[in-house]
Amino acid sequence: DVIALTLRNGSTSTEVYAALRNDGDIPACSAAFSVELFDKAEQSLAAGISGLLTQHFYRLTDGSGSIAACVGPGDVTMAAVTDLPSDIAIDDVGYVVYRCPYFAVDVVPIDGLTIGPVTRVAGSAGTTYTGTLVNELDVAVSNPSVTVFPVNRVGRPLGVAIGSGTVEILPGGSWDFATNPVSVSGVESLAYPAGALGN
16 A cells, blocks of 8 residues: 655656555565556556565575565555656646555565665765665675665655665675765655575
8 A cells, every 4th residue: 555655856757756555464575566647637647667675585485495575564665666757747647546566475584685774975966875785695696776765754755866786795795885866865764675686
């Protein structure tokens, strides 16, 4: 369920940020967020899709050993759709329709990718975020990334900042990240890790 949503004009495109909570009783694995904007005459203005980010990892119980990123019951997740047309007039948007496809599979929770304390750094170009990502999985992770959402006092996402690397993080290893600058800082931030899993 969407619990907060931001629609704004970005520097190059119209942007949608959403906070969602899994109010179900099973993990939602490999979940996505699709959104469509309609004007007040119920005509479609634009549509976009994004993966749902998560802080928790699971292992399938089918014997394959496969690892999945899932939004567990009660978890709050974030999504960013930042490639909508730039010529959308925000005042013309009458309503937004969203969908959240996901896989419902049997999984058990495992230790995954964790993010240490995130530090907010103000600069002339905007606010950046720094911190450390730790690989607690039993496999190496390559091309790691951390997506940080500045939020307001009630948890509504205001923007997004991303730090990415081309390193490989071995099990038990860590990676220090820094994001690109973002024009909004919020009062708090939520950070979500990701990466490509090795064998």
